[in-house]
Amino acid sequence: MGMSVQILAKFARNAQIQGLVVSSQTATAVVIANGANALTVSYQNAQIQMPQGGVDPSVSPYLGIGVANPGKIVLQSATGTTIPTLIDGVVAAQVFALLAAFANDIILMSDDGVTQLAVIKGTSDWIGMGQ
Numbered sequence: 001m002g003m004s005v006q007i008l009a010k011f012a013r014n015a016q017i018q019g020l021v022v023s024s025q026t027a028t029a030v031v032i033a034n035g036a037n038a039l040t041v042s043y044q045n046a047q048i049q050m051p052q053g054g055v056d057p058s059v060s061p062y063l064g065i066g067v068a069n070p071g072k073i074v075l076q077s078a079t080g081t082t083i084p085t086l087i088d089g090v091v092a093a094q095v096f097a098l099l100a101a102f103a104n105d106i107i108l109m110s111d112d113g114v115t116q117l118a119v120i121k122g123t124s125d126w127i128g129m130g131q
Helices: 004-017 090-100
Strands: 022-025 029-032 039-044 072-077 105-109 116-120
Touching: 004 022, 004 029, 004 039, 004 090, 039 090, 072 090, 090 105
Parallel strands: 072 105
Antiparallel strands: 022 029, 029 039, 039 072, 105 116
């Protein structure tokens, strides 16, 4: 849930190892060069209202089901308004494959930063869990 900096740093290292060009890297986003359609990867924290299972959150705020819910990884491009224009070639497909190695859900975001094109569900059984 709170490992956004580490996840983005791990993604940036993986991208560089794969030969992709990381044109910008901050604590909140990694930008991968992809011609005019630069790809931005960011992290959206999980929205946890309160623990489930009869635990009083004022007494034990970190107990109960749902506390370990991971956030979501967001993939957005400079010009992508549909899935085919977001995943527009080999570089974008490779970026998506690197993100899919994590256990988190992946949000494919339109270039406006508001419209979700799709949410690809992750699984806690994948090898990338906890990276």
